[in-house]
Amino acid sequence: MAISRTYAGLILVLCAAMAVVSARVLPLHPYVKDRPIASAALYDTSKYGILQIGNGLARTPQMGWNSWNYFACDINEQLIRETADALISTGLAKLGYNYVNIDDCWSQPERDSKGLVVPDPKTFPSGIKALADYVHSKGLKLGIYSDAGAFTCQVRPGSLNHERDDARSFASWDVDYLKYDNCYNLGIDPEKRYPPMRDALNATGRTIFYSLCEWGVHDPATWAGKIGNSWRTTDDINDSWASFTTIADLNDKWAAYAGPGGWNDPDMLEVGNGGMTYNEYRAHFSLWALMKSPLIIGCDVRNMAPETYEILTNEEVIAVNQDSLGVQGRKVYTYGPDNCYQIWAGPLSGHRLVVLLWNRCSKAATISAHWASLGLESSTSVSIRDLWKHEYVATNKMASFSARVAPHACEMYIFTPFGVTTSAV
Secondary structure, three states, X not given: OOHHHOOOOOOOOOXXXXXXXXXXXXXXXXXXXXXXXXXXXXXXXXXXXXOOOOOOOOOOOOEEEEOHHHHOOOOOHHHHHHHHHHHHHXXXXXXXXXXXXXXXXXXXXXXXXXXXXXXXXXXXXXXXXXXXXHHHHOOOEEEEEEEOOOEOOOOOEOOOOOHHHHHHHHHHOOOOEEEEEOOOOOOOOHHHHOHHHHHHHHHOOOOOEEEEOOOOOOOHHHOHHHOOOEEEOOOOOOOOHHHHHHXXXXXXXXXXXXXXXXXXXXXXXXXXXXXXXXXXXXHHHHHHHHOOOOEEEOOOOOOOOHHHHHHHOOHXXXXXXXXXXOOOXXXXXXXXXXXXXXXXXXXXHHHEEEEEEEEOOOOOEEEEEEHHHHOOOOOXXXXXXXXXXXXXEEEEEEOEEEEEEOOOEEEEEEEEEOOOOOOXX
């Protein structure tokens, strides 16, 4: 969260030779090593190195919930318990949303006499360990928040120069996840401030997901892969069309750096918080899934509207995000007024391709994706599955595909080339 928010061979190797795809072969994606992947200049992953920090986490993007977007500082242990309960009762946990992450404002304003950070006794009287025990009893994981600065964004104790003590505290409380912010950083470069917490977490012997929230200031995609499991590529999102679209464009720049073990993070989901339309929220969720972004829910899951639940529980879209190949989809072609007709795409396991047609204009439009823009030969035949209608819309399509797209909406598909066994994602 930014301080401004507070006080301040594509190669498709087909089982049958009936379809042939030609494209430039790029360096092999490290996650698959011994076999070619969907690869073209569009889907370069040459800057990525697998599981760099070696903690075995984040083989797929993290999923869960965070308190900040909806509740900000109005949090307490009862809310966290009820949220854990709701993740179970709604079925969200079964879909992979398993991190329950406490953001800022959980601690006392000052450290104790021993220099340790302690929970606020008014809002977390049972302590974090008891809360972790409760969350773990549900089969979920607990996340906590700190800052690579003198203070957090809400002026609670930061962990700068207290990394080992705070990491030991988090581990002793059985915390599973740390979001590490960037406020009050004393002007010290993030490349110097973030590694000490990695080392401190590793030294505890407990496996803790390390989420860097550096706001993209020093282009963390270029250096954070050896430090954390995810890294914020942008400033904070807010619940608006302008914010969501701007952030999607900024995050797209760093697609080649993402992969299993470390992911670009364009911030949490705003789906369900009321500031966008249904179509805009559906586009938001679809883009985050395609970009292999963390799917961290930011609404009150205890009280979701049916439309919110429908979006967040789309298993076919979630499966794109959690696909084992781990290649971030990206913007591959734009045209129309102000380039507001957009095609985003990315390779998936099983020689498939996810394709998203996005209408950023204010009027409905027919958007067309031509095979060349996807890295496909025009003669390649594909079946096409609509991930929001949950049905096949074409079984033998060649050269191009078009669909009518509402304003500020998207349509999302899986393309499976002829000769590859088709199945729902």
